[in-house]
Structures are given as C-alpha cells and as structure tokens.
Amino acid sequence: MDHLDVPHFLAMLILILGVARLLGAGAARLGQPSVLGELLAGVILGASVLGVVDSKAEIVHLLSELGVLLLLFAIGIETDLKRLMRVGGTAAVVAIAGVVFPFVLGYILCKSLGQPELTAIVVGASLTATSVGITARVFSELGKLREPEGQVVLGAAIIDDVIGLIILTVVAGLTGGGGVTLTKIATTTGLAFGFLVGTVLVGRVIVPRVFDFLSRTKHAGTMTSVGLILAFGLAWIAHRCGLAPIIGAFAAGLLVNETRQTEEVEHGITALGHFFVPIFFVAVGAGVDVKVFNPFDTGNHTTLMLGGLMIIVAMVSKFAAGFAPFWFKGRKSVVGVGMIPRGEVGLIFAQMGVNQGVLNPQLFGAVTLMVMATTFVTPPLLKRLLTQKGEPNKAEDGIGELVNEP
Amino acid sequence: MDHLDVPHFLAMLILILGVARLLGAGAARLGQPSVLGELLAGVILGASVLGVVDSKAEIVHLLSELGVLLLLFAIGIETDLKRLMRVGGTAAVVAIAGVVFPFVLGYILCKSLGQPELTAIVVGASLTATSVGITARVFSELGKLREPEGQVVLGAAIIDDVIGLIILTVVAGLTGGGGVTLTKIATTTGLAFGFLVGTVLVGRVIVPRVFDFLSRTKHAGTMTSVGLILAFGLAWIAHRCGLAPIIGAFAAGLLVNETRQTEEVEHGITALGHFFVPIFFVAVGAGVDVKVFNPFDTGNHTTLMLGGLMIIVAMVSKFAAGFAPFWFKGRKSVVGVGMIPRGEVGLIFAQMGVNQGVLNPQLFGAVTLMVMATTFVTPPLLKRLLTQKGEPNKAEDGIGELVNEP
Numbered sequence: 153m154d155h156l157d158v159p160h161f162l163a164m165l166i167l168i169l170g171v172a173r174l175l176g177a178g179a180a181r182l183g184q185p186s187v188l189g190e191l192l193a194g195v196i197l198g199a200s201v202l203g204v205v206d207s208k209a210e211i212v213h214l215l216s217e218l219g220v221l222l223l224l225f226a227i228g229i230e231t232d233l234k235r236l237m238r239v240g241g242t243a244a245v246v247a248i249a250g251v252v253f254p255f256v257l258g259y260i261l262c263k264s265l266g267q268p269e270l271t272a273i274v275v276g277a278s279l280t281a282t283s284v285g286i287t288a289r290v291f292s293e294l295g296k297l298r299e300p301e302g303q304v305v306l307g308a309a310i311i312d313d314v315i316g317l318i319i320l321t322v323v324a325g326l327t328g329g330g331g332v333t334l335t336k337i338a339t340t341t342g343l344a345f346g347f348l349v350g351t352v353l354v355g356r357v358i359v360p361r362v363f364d365f366l367s368r369t370k371h372a373g374t375m376t377s378v379g380l381i382l383a384f385g386l387a388w389i390a391h392r393c394g395l396a397p398i399i400g401a402f403a404a405g406l407l408v409n410e411t412r413q414t415e416e417v418e419h420g421i422t423a424l425g426h427f428f429v430p431i432f433f434v435a436v437g438a439g440v441d442v443k444v445f446n447p448f449d450t451g452n453h454t455t456l457m458l459g460g461l462m463i464i465v466a467m468v469s470k471f472a473a474g475f476a477p478f479w480f481k482g483r484k485s486v487v488g489v490g491m492i493p494r495g496e497v498g499l500i501f502a503q504m505g506v507n508q509g510v511l512n513p514q515l516f517g518a519v520t521l522m523v524m525a526t527t528f529v530t531p532p533l534l535k536r537l538l539t540q541k542g543e544p545n546k547a548e549d550g551i552g553e554l555v556n557e558p
Numbered sequence: 559m560d561h562l563d564v565p566h567f568l569a570m571l572i573l574i575l576g577v578a579r580l581l582g583a584g585a586a587r588l589g590q591p592s593v594l595g596e597l598l599a600g601v602i603l604g605a606s607v608l609g610v611v612d613s614k615a616e617i618v619h620l621l622s623e624l625g626v627l628l629l630l631f632a633i634g635i636e637t638d639l640k641r642l643m644r645v646g647g648t649a650a651v652v653a654i655a656g657v658v659f660p661f662v663l664g665y666i667l668c669k670s671l672g673q674p675e676l677t678a679i680v681v682g683a684s685l686t687a688t689s690v691g692i693t694a695r696v697f698s699e700l701g702k703l704r705e706p707e708g709q710v711v712l713g714a715a716i717i718d719d720v721i722g723l724i725i726l727t728v729v730a731g732l733t734g735g736g737g738v739t740l741t742k743i744a745t746t747t748g749l750a751f752g753f754l755v756g757t758v759l760v761g762r763v764i765v766p767r768v769f770d771f772l773s774r775t776k777h778a779g780t781m782t783s784v785g786l787i788l789a790f791g792l793a794w795i796a797h798r799c800g801l802a803p804i805i806g807a808f809a810a811g812l813l814v815n816e817t818r819q820t821e822e823v824e825h826g827i828t829a830l831g832h833f834f835v836p837i838f839f840v841a842v843g844a845g846v847d848v849k850v851f852n853p854f855d856t857g858n859h860t861t862l863m864l865g866g867l868m869i870i871v872a873m874v875s876k877f878a879a880g881f882a883p884f885w886f887k888g889r890k891s892v893v894g895v896g897m898i899p900r901g902e903v904g905l906i907f908a909q910m911g912v913n914q915g916v917l918n919p920q921l922f923g924a925v926t927l928m929v930m931a932t933t934f935v936t937p938p939l940l941k942r943l944l945t946q947k948g949e950p951n952k953a954e955d956g957i958g959e960l961v962n963e964p
Contacts, residue, residue: 156616158623159797162790169783169790177775210562211620217564369583373832377575380833384568384575391565423829426779427786 156211164212167197167204172430185290185531190430194437207438212431217397219432220285222425224398225383227288227306228405229418230297233352236307236406239300242477243307249476250308250491251315253469254279261465265458270327271515274505277323278519279466281316283495284309285398285432286527290534291490300482305490310399314344316497317394323501327508340394347393348403351386355407363411375413376420382407396497436495440524444517454514459521466522467492467529486537493530494523562617570618573603573610578836591696591937596836600843613844618837625838626691627807628831631789633694633712634811635824636703639758642713642812645706648883649713655882656714656897657721659875660685667871671864676733677921680911683729684925685872687722689901690715691804691838692933696940697896706888711896716805720750722903723800729907733914746800753799754809757792761813769817781819782826788813802903842901846930850923860920865927872928873898873935892943899936900929 156164171193179189197205205212236243255276262272284306291302321340325332359382366378383404390400408417444452474488502519505511511519562570577599585595603611611618642649661682668678690712697708727746731738765788772784789810796806814823850858880894908925911917917925 156620158620158803159794161620161623162794162797162803166787166790166794170787173780173783177777180777211617214562214564214567214617217567371583371586373829374579376829376832377579381572381576384572388565388568388572391568397564397568420829420832423779423782423826424833426782426826427830430783 156209161211164204168193168431168434169427171197172434176430183535185293185535187286187289187293187433188528188531190433191437191528191531193430194434195440195442196437197434198438198440200441200443205434205438207435212435212438215428216432216435219425219428219430219435220398221383221387221401222421223285223289223429223432225379225401225405225408226418226421226425227292227297228402229408229414229421230292231303231306231402231406232298232409233356233406235298236303239303239307242480243304244311245477246304246308246473246487246491247311247315250282250312250470250473251280251319253473254466255319257465257469258462261461267515268510270510271505274323274327274501274510275462275515275519277319278498278501278505279462279469279494279522280312280319281494281497281501282309282312282470282491283493283497283527285495286493286530287490287534289429289433290531290538294535294538296538300480301486301490304477304480304482304487306402308487308491310348310402312491313396313399313497314341314348317341317344320497320501324504327504327510343393344395347390347395348399351389351400351403352406355403356410359407360411363408363413367413367416373420375416376424379404379408379413379417379421380424436527441520444521452517455517455521458514458518459525462518462522463525466494466526483537486534489530489533489537492526492533494526498523562615567617570610574599574837574840575833577603578840582836589941591699591941593692593695593699593839594934594937596839597843597934597937599836600840601846601848602843603840604844604846606847606849611840611844613841618841618844621834622838622841623803625831625834625836625841626804627789627793628827629691629695629835629838630804631785631807631811631814632824632827632831633698633703634808635814635820635827636698637709637712637808637812638704638815639762639812641704642709645709645713648886649710650717651883652710652714652879652893652897653717653721656688656718656876656879657686657725659879660872661725663871663875664868667867673921674916676916677911680729680733680907680916681868681921681925683725684904684907684911685868685875685900685928686718686725687900687903687907688715688718688876688897689899689903689933691901692899692936693896693940695835695839696937696944700941700944702944706886707892707896710883710886710888710893712808714893714897716754716808718897719802719805719903720747720754723747723750726800726903726907730910733910733916749799750801753796753801754805757795757806757809758812761809762816765813766817769814769819773819773822779826781822782830785810785814785819785823785827786830842933847926850927858923861923861927864920864924865931868924868928869931872900872932889943892940895936895939895943898932898939900932904929 172190175189175193176186177189180186194205196202199206207213258276258279259272262275287305288297291297291305296302318337318341321337322332325336363375363378367375383401386400386404387397388400390403391397408414443449444455446452447456470491471485471488473491474484474486480487498519502511502516506516578596581595581599582592583595586592600611602608605612613619664682664685665678668681693711694703697703697711702708724743724747727743728738731742769781769784773781789807792806792810793803794806796809797803814820850861852858853862876897877891877894879897880890880892904925908917908922912922
C-alpha cells in the first residue's frame with residue numbers, strides 16, 4: 153500500500169473504529185479494561201493477520217501519534233500540578249529504581265547467557281523505559297487517575313523519560329563509538345530538565361493570561377484549537393529537547409489545568425480523543441507479528457525462550473521498583489504493575505543495537521516479545537488490582553472514555 | 559517531502575490551525591465569512607508561497623477529505639429530510655438549469671473562439687458541477703442553513719452531483735473513444751438514484767433502531783463512533799456507486815437527524831470538525847498556484863484572458879439558474895450565488911480533457927483559474943446578500959462554527 157486513496161482510507165477507519173469499539177465493549181463485558189480489546193482489534197487488523205492496518209504506513213503512524221498525544225494531553229488536563237508535585241519524591245524513587253532494577257537484572261541475564269559486555273548493556277537499557285500510555289488509559293478508564301498511585305506512576309513516567317534520555321545518550325555513544333563525554337550527558341540532561349522546569353514556570357504565568365485573552369473572542373471551538381496548538385507546540389519542543397513528544401503534550405495539559413478554560417478545552421479534546429486514541433492502540437496491536445509465537449516453527453524457539461526470560465525480568469524488576477519508596481502509603485503493587493509496560497523506547501534501543509551489530513536477531517526478537525507481552529499483560533493485571541477489595545467496578549461505564557469526568 | 563515525520567507533521571498542524579484561526583478571525587473582523595480567511599491561510603501556507611502545506615501530500619489530502627466529509631455530515635445532521643423534500647422540485651429545477659446554462663454558455667464560448675467540438679464539450683462539462691462545501695459552510699456560519707434558500711442549494715447540490723455523474727459517463731465515453739451506450743448511462747444513473755433512494759428508505763427504518771440499541775450501552779463516545787462509521791460507510795458506498803463521497807456523508811447526516819441520538823452525535827462531530835474542517839479549506843487554498851496570476855509573465859496572458867471569460871460564464875450561468883424556478887418565493891439571487899463555486903469535479907473533467915489531448919494547457923489553466931475564482935468570490939458575495947436588508951450580522955459569533963446551534 154504505497155499511496156492510500158480516500159475509499160481505502162475510509163474503509164480502514166471504519167474497521168479500526170468498529171472493531172476497536174466492538175472488542176473494547178467485549179473486553180469490558182469480560183471484566184477487562186476496554187483498551188485490551190482495542191489492542192486485540194489491532195492484532196486482528198494488523199499486517200500479520202488480516203492485513204488491513206499497516207502500523208508502518210505513514211497515515212496510520214501519524215494518526216496514532218496524534219492519538220497518544222491527545223491521550224496524554226487529556227490526562228495532563230485532568231492532573232493537578234500541585235498534587236503531582238506532592239508525590240514528586242516518591243515518583244523519583246520509583247523512576248530511579250525502575251531504571252536501575254531492570255537494567256541490572258537484564259545485564260546479569262545476558263552475562264549469564266554468555267553474551268558480551270556491550271550486548272548486555274543494550275539489553276539492560278532496552279528494559280528500562282516505561283511506556284505510560286497503556287497504564288494512563290487503564291487508570292483513567294477506572295477513574296483512578298487522581299489517586300496517589302496514579303499520580304506516582306505519571307510522575308515516575310516523566311522522570312523515567314528523562315533518565316531514559318540520558319541512558320540513550322550513553323548507549324548511543326558506546327555502541328556508535330562516538331564516545332561518551334560528560335559535557336554531552338550534561339547538555340542532554342540540562343535540556344530535558346530545562347524544558348520541564350521552563351514549561352511549568354513560564355507556562356504557569358503566561359498560559360492562563362493568553363487563554364483568558366483568547367477566550368474573550370467567544371468563537372466556537374477557539375479554545376480547543378488553542379489547546380491543540382499548545383499541546384502540539386510543547387510536544388514539538390519536547391522532541392527538540394530530546395524528550396518524548398507525549399511529555400510535552402502532558403505538560404501542556406498540566407498548564408491547561410491551571411486556566412479558567414479547562415472544561416471547554418477538555419470537552420473538545422475528549423471528543424477528538426474518541427476518534428484518535430483507538431487508532432493509537434489499534435496501531436500498537438497491529439505492530440504485533442503473531443508468527444513469532446508459532447511454537448511449531450523451530451526457528452522461533454530461541455527467540456521465544458529468550459523472550460520468556462526477558463518478560464520475567466521486565467515484570468519482576470518494575471514491580472519491585474513500586475516497592476522502593478517504602479514510606480509511600482498507597483498501594484505499592486499498583487504502582488509497580490503500572491510501571492510494567494514497555495514501548496517504543498525499548499525498541500529504539502534494540503534497533504540501535506542491531507544496527508551497530510551488537511544485538512543478534514534472536515535477541516532483537518526477544519526484546520520485541522517483551523514489549524508486546526508487557527503491553528498486553530498490564531491492563532488485566534492492573535484492573536484486577538484496582539478493583540479488588542470489593543471496590544465497585546466502574547469499568548463498564550468507562551469504555552472508550554479517555555478520562556472519567558468526576 | 560516524501561515521508562513526513564512526527565515533528566514536521568505537528569509543526570504543519572500548528573501552522574494550519576493557527577493561521578486558519580487567525581485569518582478566519584481577521585476575515586470576520588472585516589465583515590467577511592471566516593472561511594475566506596481559512597482559504598487565504600491555505601494560499602499563504604501553500605506550495606506556491608511558504609511551501610508549508612503541500613495539498614498533494616497524502617496526509618494532507620486524506621485529512622482534508624475527512625474535513626469535508628465531517629462538514630457535510632454535520633450539515634446533514636442539521637437538515638430535516640422532510641423540509642429538504644419540500645423544496646425538492648425547486649432544487650431539481652435549479653440543478654438542471656445549473657447544468658444546462660453553464661454547459662451551453664461554455665460550449666458557445668469555446669466554439670466562438672474557434673475550438674473544436676470535443677474541446678467545447680469538455681469545457682462546457684467542466685463548468686457544470688457545483689462544489690457545495692464553501693456555500694454550505696457560509697450558510698452555516700451565518701445560521702441560514704435551515705432557511706428555504708439553504709435547503710434549495712443543498713438539494714440542488716445533490717441532484718447536481720447525480721447529473722454531473724451522467725455527464726462524466728458521457729464525456730468519458732466521447733473523449734476516451736469507448737463510446738456512449740444508453741445501457742451505460744442507465745446503469746450509472748440507476749446506481750446513483752438507487753443509492754440515494756435506498757439509503758433514505760432503508761436507512762430511515764434501520765438507523766434509528768440500531769442507534770437506539772447501541773445507545774443503551776451508555777459508553778462515552780459510542781454514538782460519535784457509530785455516527786462516524788455510518789458517515790464513512792455511506793461515503794464509501796456513494797463512491798462505489800460513482801457519486802461523490804460527501805453525498806454519502808450528507809445522507810448519513812440526514813439519517814442521524816431522524817434518530818433520538820442526534821444531539822449526542824452532533825456534539826462529537828462538531829468537536830471533530832473544529833479540527834478537521836479548517837484542514838480542508840486550507841488544503842483548497844494551498845492548491846492555488848499564485849504564479850499563474852502574475853501579469854508580468856507573458857506566458858500567463860492567454861490563460862488569464864481565457865480564465866477571465868470562463869469566470870464570467872461560470873458566474874453568470876449559475877446565477878441565472880437560481881432564477882429558473884420562477885415560482886420560488888425565497889431569494890433567488892442567494893440560491894444563484896450559492897451555486898457558483900466549482901471544485902474538484904470541474905478539474906476532473908479538465909484533467910480528462912488534457913489526458914485525451916482535447917484540452918491544451920492554456921484551457922486547462924483557465925479551468926483551474928475558474929475553479930479558484932468561483933471558490934474565493936462566493937463567500938463575500940453570499941455574506942453580503944445574506945446579511946443585507948438590515949438583518950443582524952451573526953457572523954462574528956459564528957467564526958469557525960460548523961453549524962450554528964439554535
């Protein structure tokens with residue numbers, strides 16, 4: 153599919169929206185988060201099964217990126233900066249432990265399997281970065297985003313991204329042979345923190361005033377557009393600072409939360425999200441190649457066994473990180489499970505390793521398996537943890553909802 | 559720009575949303591419809607000026623198509639089928655006159671300029687099809703969509719598309735040398751009418767029941783998704799029947815209007831429209847190549863003069879068509895002006911003529927000029943007509959609004 157024409161594009165959207173809704177509702181019926189249904193919809197529609205959605209096609213990639221940006225923007229809008237700051241210390245400890253534990257365990261795993269130093273470092277690095285989209289969506293589906301556990305995971309995900317960036321600089325230097333200088337690391341770190349601090353300090357002063365000024369026009373949809381421009385703008389700047397664009401979108405949401413126009417913006421963004429967010433989760437699912445799971449294909453055996461070990465390491469290490477802030481009064485198991493999902497950043501490390509000849513195809517496949525498994529296993533685990541103790545199951549009201557309205 | 563990466567995509571969206579909003583508000587300040595500002599934003603961002611928006615890039619093309627589909631869907635939702643039927647006769651006369659007048663005038667113009675028979679037919683045909691997007695948007699901005707003139711233009715645009723389809727079959731047969739058979743024409747016409755009648759008859763029975771059933775789930779965003787699936791589905795079928803996809807989206811809107819969930823669907827669609835619709839008008843503007851207007855370039859002279867004549871023919875003939883239903887009590891001038899804009903279909907005819915060697919580059923350029931001029935001239939003309947007689951100017955409340963809420 154080189155160039156997509158309009159009818160094919162419409163057919164694809166119909167299938168994405170329809171199957172995601174259907175399986176999302178089905179998942180909810182079975183007591184699972186609907187995001188799990190959307191991921192499955194992606195697997196079914198993806199290249200390795202029906203071949204309707206090609207997650208690598210430009211249009212799918214770009215629309216799904218908008219989806220995850222809108223998701224994190226909406227979650228930022230629902231997040232109170234002060235409340236997030238209050239759990240800052242806890243979040244930092246979770247983030248640091250959540251990088252150190254997987255790295256060390258992954259490194260030991262590889263060394264014990266007789267792999268060279270650099271390979272062990274790359275595999276360790278690929279296990280470090282949490283991908284917050286899945287967790288954030290499950291928390292919001294269940295209306296638990298504002299509880300301490302949700303705040304800690306969100307905060308930890310931001311810090312995690314900054315640490316991930318530093319590791320990326322180091323690993324790229326090591327594998328690329330460009331060398332690692334302290335200046336380079338300091339610049340990277342400074343830029344990332346500069347963005348975060350700058351956005352919050354400057355944004356908190358400017359954004360509410362600009363919003364007040366612009367909202368005087370009272371033209372329908374203006375505030376949604378302005379909000380989108382802010383979110384896309386900060387996502388763009390975050391990317392320029394080396395951070396993930398979703399961090400910028402989340403920061404934009406935090407700033408919108410400080411304005412008097414929060415509700416108006418949220419309204420429009422939620423509606424946009426109903427269209428775009430499922431595209432993201434379907435695209436994630438569509439990236440799964442079911443063929444690698446075929447145990448009858450002996451060529452898969454090494455990958456499957458390596459992948460199995462890596463999945464255990466990935467889950468145990470992040471789960472343990474949730475218990476690192478021993479003073480935290482919230483449920484540490486929820487935080488630990490919330491940190492489990494890995495995503496693109498892990499794949500970026502693995503790809504870098506392959507390109508530099510440090511990772512063999514089996515290890516690359518194992519990292520891919522680990523990313524898939526941690527993505528798919530988190531929603532049901534998290535749901536089970538969040539709704540136990542006889543708490544009311546709100547999920548059935550929350551299907552497809554970005555953020556539960558209070 | 560072969561493959562667009564995420565940061566470039568975000569930058570493009572920021573510019574589209576920002577400049578369209580800004581010039582839209584500016585146009586409204588000057589008493590013009592905001593859509594004129596969005597078109598100008600497109601010209602400025604387009605390939606021939608700043609080069610930010612390439613209207614031929616896949617992503618721009620697909621997103622802008624979604625924009626015009628959502629616009630016509632929203633307008634369909636606001637349209638009462640019975641009221642539309644009531645003006646059916648008037649609309650049919652306007653549509654038929656609006657095809658015959660431009661065709662005959664265009665044919666005469668070409669013959670009097672010494673052009674061959676087939677060239678005159680292709681030019682005549684390229685003048686026939688009204689592009690309803692611009693007019694619909696202006697009517698909705700001014701809150702005049704439900705008045706008789708608005709209904710007549712909408713009805714005429716649908717019939718116009720069916721007639722355009724028949725002409726296309728004939729002209730394609732003539733220029734392609736494939737011959738024109740009565741069977742072919744009958745099939746085309748039957749399919750188009752079959753789609754319209756079938757959609758309305760079957761849809762009116764089924765859609766409200768399906769919507770009632772699905773709305774019982776009460777999951778946020780479900781009805782918006784279902785509405786989108788219906789709109790995209792009918793757009794897809796319309797395309798398969800040879801009609802413009804927007805006719806299908808409009809029909810879907812008419813059906814949603816018959817359900818009990820109208821407001822819920824409209825809500826979500828309006829929010830989506832705030833994002834997508836400006837992309838359509840910016841893309842239309844970005845398709846304008848300002849270089850052809852340079853009078854210092856003598857190479858442009860023939861095209862400019864031919865274009866000037868064709869613009870006069872295009873405007874006078876459709877304007878006159880508004881007066882064909884002499885019994886109509888509404889303002890015939892409004893209907894006539896509302897029918898003036900031409901769009902893609904005109905360009906399709908011209909392109910077909912070029913491909914078959916029937917149209918020379920000068921005539922093709924002249925058709926392009928005619929499409930641009932009729933697109934840009936209609937919003938201010940229509941606004942002036944619709945707000946004269948001391949009627950209150952509602953436009954400043956309507957900037958960027960898809961459809962004025964009552």
